[in-house]
Amino acid sequence: MAGVEKxxxxxxxxxxxxxxxxxxxxxxKRYTPVLLEEQxxxxxxxxxxxTRKLKKKCLCSPSRAKELVxxxxxxxxxxxxxxxxxxxxxxxxxxxIVAILLVPQSIAYSLLAGQEPVYGLYTSFFSCIIYAVLAxxxxxSVGIFGVLCLLVGQVVDRELQxxxxxxxxxxxxxxxxxxxxxxxxxxxxQSCYAISVATMLTFMAGLYQVLMGLFQVGFVSVxxxxxxxxxxxxxxxxxxxxxxxxxxxxxxxxxxxxxxSLVKTWVSLFQNLKDTNLCDLVxxxxxxxxxxxxxxxxxxxxxxxxAPIPTELLVVIVATLAxxxxxFEERFxxxxxxxxxxxxxxxxxxxxxLIPNVALDAFSIAIIGFAITVSLSEMFAKKHGYTVDAxxxxxxxxxxxxxxxxxxxxTTSAALTKTLVKDSTGCHTQLSSLVTAxxxxxxxxxxxxxxxxxxxxxxxxxxxxxxxxxxRKFGEIPQMWRVNRVDAAIWLVTMATSALANTELxxxxxxxxxxxxxxxxxxxxxxxxxxxxxESGPYEDLSAYRGLQAHVGFIVFRFEAPVYYAxxxxxKKALYRCTELDxxxxxxxxxxxxxxxxxxxxxxxxxxxEEEAGLEGRGGASPDSxxxxxxxxxxxxxxxxxxxxxxxxxxxxxxxxxxNALKEVYRDYKELGVxxxxxxxxxxxxxxxxxxxxxxxxxxxxxxxxxxxxDAVGSTQSYCTENGGCEIDSHC
Numbered sequence: 150m151a152g153v154e155k156x157x158x159x160x161x162x163x164x165x166x167x168x169x170x171x172x173x174x175x176x177x178k179r180y181t182p183v184l185l186e187e188q189x190x191x192x193x194x195x196x197x198x199x200t201r202k203l204k205k206k207c208l209c210s211p212s213r214a215k216e217l218v219x220x221x222x223x224x225x226x227x228x229x230x231x232x233x234x235x236x237x238x239x240x241x242x243x244x245x246i247v248a249i250l251l252v253p254q255s256i257a258y259s260l261l262a263g264q265e266p267v268y269g270l271y272t273s274f275f276s277c278i279i280y281a282v283l284a285x286x287x288x289x290s291v292g293i294f295g296v297l298c299l300l301v302g303q304v305v306d307r308e309l310q311x312x313x314x315x316x317x318x319x320x321x322x323x324x325x326x327x328x329x330x331x332x333x334x335x336x337x338x339q340s341c342y343a344i345s346v347a348t349m350l351t352f353m354a355g356l357y358q359v360l361m362g363l364f365q366v367g368f369v370s371v372x373x374x375x376x377x378x379x380x381x382x383x384x385x386x387x388x389x390x391x392x393x394x395x396x397x398x399x400x401x402x403x404x405x406x407x408x409x410s411l412v413k414t415w416v417s418l419f420q421n422l423k424d425t426n427l428c429d430l431v432x433x434x435x436x437x438x439x440x441x442x443x444x445x446x447x448x449x450x451x452x453x454x455x456a457p458i459p460t461e462l463l464v465v466i467v468a469t470l471a472x473x474x475x476x477f478e479e480r481f482x483x484x485x486x487x488x489x490x491x492x493x494x495x496x497x498x499x500x501x502x503l504i505p506n507v508a509l510d511a512f513s514i515a516i517i518g519f520a521i522t523v524s525l526s527e528m529f530a531k532k533h534g535y536t537v538d539a540x541x542x543x544x545x546x547x548x549x550x551x552x553x554x555x556x557x558x559x560t561t562s563a564a565l566t567k568t569l570v571k572d573s574t575g576c577h578t579q580l581s582s583l584v585t586a587x588x589x590x591x592x593x594x595x596x597x598x599x600x601x602x603x604x605x606x607x608x609x610x611x612x613x614x615x616x617x618x619x620x621r622k623f624g625e626i627p628q629m630w631r632v633n634r635v636d637a638a639i640w641l642v643t644m645a646t647s648a649l650a651n652t653e654l655x656x657x658x659x660x661x662x663x664x665x666x667x668x669x670x671x672x673x674x675x676x677x678x679x680x681x682x683x684e685s686g687p688y689e690d691l692s693a694y695r696g697l698q699a700h701v702g703f704i705v706f707r708f709e710a711p712v713y714y715a716x717x718x719x720x721k722k723a724l725y726r727c728t729e730l731d732x733x734x735x736x737x738x739x740x741x742x743x744x745x746x747x748x749x750x751x752x753x754x755x756x757x758x759e760e761e762a763g764l765e766g767r768g769g770a771s772p773d774s775x776x777x778x779x780x781x782x783x784x785x786x787x788x789x790x791x792x793x794x795x796x797x798x799x800x801x802x803x804x805x806x807x808x809n810a811l812k813e814v815y816r817d818y819k820e821l822g823v824x825x826x827x828x829x830x831x832x833x834x835x836x837x838x839x840x841x842x843x844x845x846x847x848x849x850x851x852x853x854x855x856x857x858x859x860d861a862v863g864s865t866q867s868y869c870t871e872n873g874g875c876e877i878d879s880h881c
Contacts, residue, residue, distance in 0.1 A: 244576075251567065254293060255269035258298045268558065276292055283541070287579060346506075346507065397430065437614070472602040494557060496556055519543055566615060639666060677709075680697030708796075
């Protein structure tokens, strides 16, 4: 008997050891997910935030005052540190070369803006000085820009027509009085009214830019993509080209306004082709034959040339001499630049009565000018290893428009061509802009009247030749399409609208279409079922890579976009498609089948009662009357997975609709016995989940949200191993 008890104790001890070893094995298999402890954030109300920021901005101290002054006038920072031995030669050379290019272009682009040539020289002179003082960029060259000149010219022509002036004259064609000296009086003829409109437009554009700088909205430039700006510039270039063809042919035609102006202009040109001035046509062809090849040579050998060949200035000098001594104006009735007076006019206030007419046009001009200036300044700052302040650039270009508007100037911005020349000829600081301004001052005081006989067709040729860069974009369309079709579509839509409809409308349509493309990308976001390579590899799309394996009983789903009101239904559809299980339809089908089964059982019971009643009437009993009818139960279909893991890594944010969509997914799948886990949620998404009620206060978030997909899968597998099943009600 004692031996039997001893054997029993030994068997019990062995069994206990087996249980202990089994529990230890389970403990070794148990998966421990990574848990991150969030930092506590101090709650700060709106009043304290505003008070703190106001104190920071309004702090008055000597150091703060010095910081503000140096920040607003960057020249005070770099000028005391100027190194003449290293910088002076390059700055002087680049300033001289840019001035040589700028003189003929200033005269030419005045024609595009609908102004007298002297106003283009004024504009270039004042903008160079102001930008040198206020700009944070060291290499950007500011001056007349073709697209802005086109926009100014369109507004000027519209207001001239509204005021009763014609394109080639008007109610008073006496011109500017005191031509030899601008300090004399001036009658308000068509030229006077045209510059009044341009100065008011320029003042308003500069005011918008300064206000945007004050409100720190320099970030708006990021919404104007490179493809949008490039398409807009190319469409505007087509309009500029079309507007200058009449001068190439010597036709005196008014500039067409409104929608479809490009097509209407070409129709008008073909209708009046018989009136072509042969002298202007021959001069234009000769200038094109000289300028185009030399420009191509400058572009091809710019690395070997110390300075670009000043072909434009040489063409202007030769054409002016030929027109003067050949008397083209008297003999062939060629259009010439006319009197370009010397000196400066006294400053005058803009015509405030024109504000309602030009306020809306000025806003689009302000946005375009600022975007071009900031993009160029950032590009060259990155190239040379320094930083620029976008808001300070907005101040600089804004005051380049506000202050010169009192001196009869029109809108300016950064110019790509002259900036490239400035950079390639050794520019180090904005001292080169001051050198350019000195050369322009010499031209304004002494040389300007010598350009009286310069033909307008030569100026038009200069404008058209400088459009080559924008027009070359048409040859890059196939490459743009291969690289990114969305960007190519934005370019095409913006270009076509700017050219065929209206320049300002083209910019608006381009911005709207870009925003639509961004929304469309979230509407067509990629959804994928993920798998893993090995035990430690990353989770990637099963349809994109070979050798990936999905976990048995799990589906890992990724939606590559934010989940918000506009795409939350698409998120659910993509999820249902990847899991091949729509819980809403499945639940509806089960309810329908349940109802049918209930009706069937009811009919069977009624039939059994009738049969029992008949048998009792005959005094017999059914042999099966004692056998209970077995109810048919609905057995759910066997699922291929018991847990759904949603990878929230690409989900940048959630709004209320997105949180509600996740709550519906969790609830619907839970009813079918499928668990829903979230992985790789960023802090913003977690905060939205808490605020939206997905993560209830007091609940264990560690059972619903995991730091990685591996944690979500490993934790669930460990739970299933320990409990012998994956009942979601007990797990989550």
